[in-house]
Amino acid sequence: MEPVLVRHAALKGFKCRFHTTLVSFVNEEKTGSTIATIRDEISNHEYRIRTKYLLGADGARSQVVKQLDLPLAVLPGQGIAINVLVKADLSHLVKNRTGNLHWVMQPDREHPKFGWMGVVRMVKPWNEWMFILFPDRSYDRSQGKPSMEEYQKRVQEFIGDDTPAEILDVSSWYVNETVAEKYSEGNIFCLGDAVHRHPPFNGLGSNTCIQDAFNLAWKLAYVSKGLASPSLLSTYSNERQPVGHSVITRANQAFRDHLHVWDALGMLPADVSERKQILEELKSATPQGSNRRRALREAIKYTSHEFHGLGVEMNQHYEGQGVYTADEADPYRQFGQAAEDKILYHEPNTYPGSRLPHVWLNKATPEKPISTIDLAGHGSFTLLTGIGGGVWKEAAGTVAKKLKIPIQACSIGFRQDWEDVYFEWESVRGVEESGAVLVRPDRVVAWRASEALEDSEACKEKLLAVVRSILGFEDL
Numbered sequence: 001m002e003p004v005l006v007r008h009a010a011l012k013g014f015k016c017r018f019h020t021t022l023v024s025f026v027n028e029e030k031t032g033s034t035i036a037t038i039r040d041e042i043s044n045h046e047y048r049i050r051t052k053y054l055l056g057a058d059g060a061r062s063q064v065v066k067q068l069d070l071p072l073a074v075l076p077g078q079g080i081a082i083n084v085l086v087k088a089d090l091s092h093l094v095k096n097r098t099g100n101l102h103w104v105m106q107p108d109r110e111h112p113k114f115g116w117m118g119v120v121r122m123v124k125p126w127n128e129w130m131f132i133l134f135p136d137r138s139y140d141r142s143q144g145k146p147s148m149e150e151y152q153k154r155v156q157e158f159i160g161d162d163t164p165a166e167i168l169d170v171s172s173w174y175v176n177e178t179v180a181e182k183y184s185e186g187n188i189f190c191l192g193d194a195v196h197r198h199p200p201f202n203g204l205g206s207n208t209c210i211q212d213a214f215n216l217a218w219k220l221a222y223v224s225k226g227l228a229s230p231s232l233l234s235t236y237s238n239e240r241q242p243v244g245h246s247v248i249t250r251a252n253q254a255f256r257d258h259l260h261v262w263d264a265l266g267m268l269p270a271d272v273s274e275r276k277q278i279l280e281e282l283k284s285a286t287p288q289g290s291n292r293r294r295a296l297r298e299a300i301k302y303t304s305h306e307f308h309g310l311g312v313e314m315n316q317h318y319e320g321q322g323v324y325t326a327d328e329a330d331p332y333r334q335f336g337q338a339a340e341d342k343i344l345y346h347e348p349n350t351y352p353g354s355r356l357p358h359v360w361l362n363k364a365t366p367e368k369p370i371s372t373i374d375l376a377g378h379g380s381f382t383l384l385t386g387i388g389g390g391v392w393k394e395a396a397g398t399v400a401k402k403l404k405i406p407i408q409a410c411s412i413g414f415r416q417d418w419e420d421v422y423f424e425w426e427s428v429r430g431v432e433e434s435g436a437v438l439v440r441p442d443r444v445v446a447w448r449a450s451e452a453l454e455d456s457e458a459c460k461e462k463l464l465a466v467v468r469s470i471l472g473f474e475d476l
Contacts, residue, residue, distance in 0.1 A: 001206065022063050025054060027186065034188060053220060054188045057213070060176070062194035070190065071181040073245070078175035078199065078255055080141070082114065084131040084151055088165035091126035100125075103258075104158045107266040107275035113139040114146045115154040117267060128168075131155055138270075175199045177252045179244045183237035189216055196244035201254035202306050204247045207313060212240050218379065218441035222471065227405045229472030235322035243316050250343060254306040260299035264292060305343050314346035318353040322440070324447035324466045325352050350430040356443045357428040361418040370418070372425065376439040380406035381446070381467070386413040388434030391452050395459040399467055407467075438466065446470055 006016050023037040023046065034054045039046045056064025065072075094102065100122035111117070116136035123130055133154065146154075148167060155165050176197035183195050191212035198204065216236045222228035262268055266278030281289050282296070305312075315338055319325075325332070332353065337345035348357030356376055360369045376382040381400075385392040389411060396409035410417040412425050413433060420426055429437060434452035439445055447466045453459050468474050 022058065024067060025064075025188075027188075032187065052187060052224075055216070056188065056190040056194050057192045057209075058194055060193045060197045062190060064188065065180065065190050065194050068185050068188060068190070070183075070185065070195070073179050073181055075177040075248075075252075077177055078252065079137075080135060080172050080174055081199075082133040082135070082170065082172045084133060084155060084167060085123070085169040086129045086131055086155055086165050087127060087168055088129060088155075088159065088163055089127045090120075090129060090159065090163065092163075093159070094122070095126060105262065105265055105267050106157070108272070108279055109157070110272055111136070112146070112150060112154060114150070117262070118158060120158060131158060175252075175255065177248050179248045180241070183212075183241050183244075184233070187233075189233075189236060191216060191240075195241075196248050198248040198251035199255050201251045202309060202312060204251050204313070208244065208247050211243070211316075214442050215240055221379065222405070222441075227403070227471065231321065231472035232470075235318075235320055238320045239318040239322055246312070246316070250305075250309070250312045254303070257299075257302055257306065260302065261296070264296035264299050305341075309343045310346040311338055311342045311344055314348075314355060315342050316355070317351075318444060321472060322446070322470060323352040323444070324438075324469055327447070327449065328352065348428045350428065350437050350445045350448050352445050352447050354445050356437075356439050356445055357425075359420070359424040359428065360422065361412060361425070362421045364415055364419055366421075369421075373443060375408075375410060375418070376443045377441060378408075379441050380408050381441060382439040383407060383409040383463075384429070384437045384439065385409070385411050385435065386429075386433040387411070387416060388432075389436055389452055391456040391459045392434075392436040392449070392463070394456055395463040398460045399464045402464065403467060403471070403473075405467070405471075436463075438463070440470070 009016055017040075019041040021039045021041055023039050025034050025036040027034050033050050033052055036049045036051060036054060037046055038049055054064065056062050056068075058064055094100075102120045103117070104120055105117045114135050115133035116139075117134055119132040121130040121132060122128075131154075148170075151167055151170060152165070155167065156162070159165060174197075176199075178197040180190065180195035183190050192209035193205075195212075196208060219228065219232050219236060223230055223233055264282075266275045266282070269275050269278070278292070281292055283289065315334065317332060319332070328351070332351050333339070334342050334347070335349070336347040338347040348355075350357065356372055359372045361372060361375070362369045372384070375384070383392055383396040393409040393411065396407045399405075400407040412418045412420050412429075414420075429435070431437060431448050432451040436449045436452075437445060438447045447470070449462065453462060465474075
């Protein structure tokens with residue numbers, strides 16, 4: 001990902017400085033600026049940068065979070081894990097398997113305390129792998145680190161044959177359950193692993209970090225250009241902190257859910273003879289064997305919340321100034337399958353604060369289909385309407401001109417700007433054909449109107465009031 005982002009930034013004229021460390025920063029009350037002291041790690045030269053905004057996207061050991069002294073909600077972690085990066089051709093073992101994450105458990109063998117069990121994760125097919133070792137509960141790091149020979153032996157045991165394996169790197173990390181109680185202080189904003197730290201279960205790491213930046217970037221741009229009130233920036237922490245809290249909870253719960261699988265497979269007893277007995281029980285034609293196999297099936301089935309849990313991300317919902325809900329008849333709630341299990345299921349909807357639903361659209365004479373997701377964004381607000389909603393498109397043009405902000409507007413329906421070819425937009429739009437759905441630059445629904453108002457002037461006044469409220473200009 002980094003090469004893609006660096007290339008894009010460079011093409012936009014930004015300079016990316018590697019081997020650079022933030023030493024400290026101070027706030028100037030007079031100017032409202034922040035002065036950051038930076039050190040070039042190659043030359044050891046220190047220099048200062050004056051900035052209006054400081055963004056701390058500096059990882060789990062964040063200097064910015066530390067100096068700001070942001071309060072952290074720290075729950076008991078799940079211990080440590082050891083990453084062993086390995087070069088080995090494992091194509092004969094995994095080429096025909098559908099996954100690239102493989103749990104390795106050997107209950108019938110003795111195991112070293114530093115590597116009770118583990119996960120083998122593909123880095124490059126099929127010859128570079130991350131062996132993630134989980135120590136058992138009695139492991140004490142203070143007694144010394146394992147030797148490279150011990151790591152090598154454990155890797156070979158996981159592979160199961162004499163395939164040559166070269167260890168490229170070894171590192172360790174804490175299985176954290178930590179979230180900052182707030183993400184910002186004045187004009188200093190923290191994002192990514194700096195404010196939410198958790199294991200990689202559910203695949204929520206990079207996704208959540210990028211979502212933080214996606215939420216903050218357009219707000220900074222609008223405020224910097226004078227298109228929005230500085231109060232808009234307060235919505236960043238208000239919107240993203242609850243998401244961070246839910247993410248660290250889910251990721252750690254996914255880790256804990258595997259305990260039931262380990263138990264059913266006999267990995268928990270300390271004595272190897274007891275573990276072997278459980279393995280024998282799993283294949284026995286006895287009531288005990290039947291019960292254990294049932295427990296294993298149920299435990300594996302429950303991990304669907306990790307591997308198929310769309311809701312944990314797609315049901316994320318924002319509240320506060322950044323969305324406009326005054327026109328909603330009912331408070332926000334999950335519905336359909338999402339009401340039954342909000343982690344596993346997602347029901348697309350346009351309630352303000354929700355993600356804009358994805359729907360494929362096309363032209364009357366079919367061309368390349370386009371998603372509603374791609375219609376929105378690009379630094380602009382987007383207004384979606386339908387047949388009878390021309391007054392909303394007119395209102396969007398008027399408001400855009402008055403507030404000097406970009407608002408793109410389009411109509412979806414029969415012989416409109418875009419055709420709802422599979423009638424999917426009709427099923428998720430949540431408004432009548434003449435209604436409107438306003439989408440923020442980060443593709444979050446900002447507001448919706450159930451139908452067109454009595455005349456174009458009423459639509460203009462309404463849309464203007466809504467956008468001003470979202471941008472923080474309501475009381476100015």
